[in-house]
Amino acid sequence: MKIIVCVKAVRQELVFINKVQQSTYVINPYDLLALQNAINIKNTEACTIDCISMGPDSIREVLVKCLALGSDNAYWLNDKAFAGADTIVTTYVLSKGISKIGEYDLIICGEQTVDGETGQVGIGLAERLNIPCITNVEEIIDFTDKYIIVCVKYEDHEEVLKIQLPALVVFKNFKLISNTVSLLHLKKAQRKEIVRWSSNDLCFEKNWCGLAQAKTRVVNVTPELIVKEGRLISGNAKKKAVVISQLIQGRFDADNYG
């Protein structure tokens, strides 16, 4: 049985505000959870896991990480033409990559990415591949060659669903820290081949440029959070605590402070 996991590399500062890792890119936390779930299946069922990722030249380390974590193969869809891809382009390119990989039983995606945050790729991809798609998946309960059983969670209810394969499932949650990878696994992964496909390798329709043109364009970006000129409360701990208590009780006299 074959599982394909879609993984996006995202800039590490979007995940960790204090640089805790050496790398520029890390696995998108939502995809990390999806991948880790796939690897858990592999622990009990005989199956192979392929990771597929569309991304620029600098994301190789992320694919190596996928291999080190336990994925069997890694496919890298890499072409300058993919830059600026929105959901429509991403699902188009991924669907072509997946078709080239060939047969599969299950595709697993994360709910969204921390940079794009659109949460549409999984559903759109299933639509292009014409396979059923289940979102909000919390847990894979059973996995056979004919079907899977999953638990899905909505705001107010939970369902257990049985889905015929092939199918695509979208995990709901995310995970910040991956399971630890032994140095041995990492070394092995670094020596493994990563299959790299450009647009020439994927069987795009002739007019794919027209088909797979980005349909959205960002025209303006403004910071969401307001940076303030805050007031520093100084003095010893007792003094600071007094000011805090006055602020909380609405008794702080800003004009006569300091």
Next chain:
Amino acid sequence: MRIIMDNDIWVICDNLKYDSDHSLQLITKAAQLSLKITAICIGKLNSEAMERLFSYGATKVLYSECENDNIRVIASILKQMIISYNPGMIMFLSSSAGKYLASVSSTYFESGLTADCIDIAIDIDNEYVFSRAALNSSVIAKIKCQNSHIRMCTVKRNVFSIILLNMQRKVDIERFEYAKSSISDKKQVIEKLNFLTYNKYVNNDNWMAAKIVFAIGRGVSNKSNVDLIKRIALKCGAEIVGTRAAVEENLIKKSRQVGQSGVNICPNIYVGLGVSGASQHMVGIKNAKMIIAINSDENAPIFQYADYMVVDDLKTILTELNTLF
């Protein structure tokens, strides 16, 4: 002068409750953007709910009967409707069902889709501009559609208000007959084995309206500090919330997590205790009237957003604070 579009806006109503608050919020907003608002109702017949939509700005209801609530069947019907009528812009709810319908339609029609909009406007070029949070909620991006005939968006709940019109518009409900043969009913491939409803109100949500909140961050580091914070909070009528890191460290319950993947609150006073100030957390309290931050690291990002900054060891400050209430 406000620009109003003359092309048709569609609002895809909640298939289980056409006149849900969320649906009405979208209809109200749509009515500010265009003169032609079609509310799409796919599901069971409910004339009362459909007629209600006209009091909020709908100028037409396009209804299609669909006995089951299979979202895949609804998506097929919707596709046929879009092919027949070719609307200019489509607004979906940002619920699980709305997201599903939006993704399927946008892929099928190769149309631009902006997810989780918090605002929609029309610019001087007479084009729709969709606003949404991006880059881990640290920025608001304004997005336009291009290379696509239909513009699509999903809209977050509670970002627009509901306005009841003074004058009800003429009721105009059209029944849409879809080609049953072309419905790719994928029902048989998905089987419901078990269904469990849980009462989402078992957790009392009153705390979300608290005027004062104390936010527990990883810097609180242990249960005895948490207890101390709880004691102080009790004395001054504050509620306890926290960061995701605090949840992962088991310092607080997940239901009290504030931020992008938790809840948003709007207290008068927010006190950050050992909170670093990651954007994913701060967006959840960005409308707080006053932010007080206590952190031992003077370079902690939270100080950029704080009105009052206390650079000190938390335990020391808490001990002092406890004696003052």
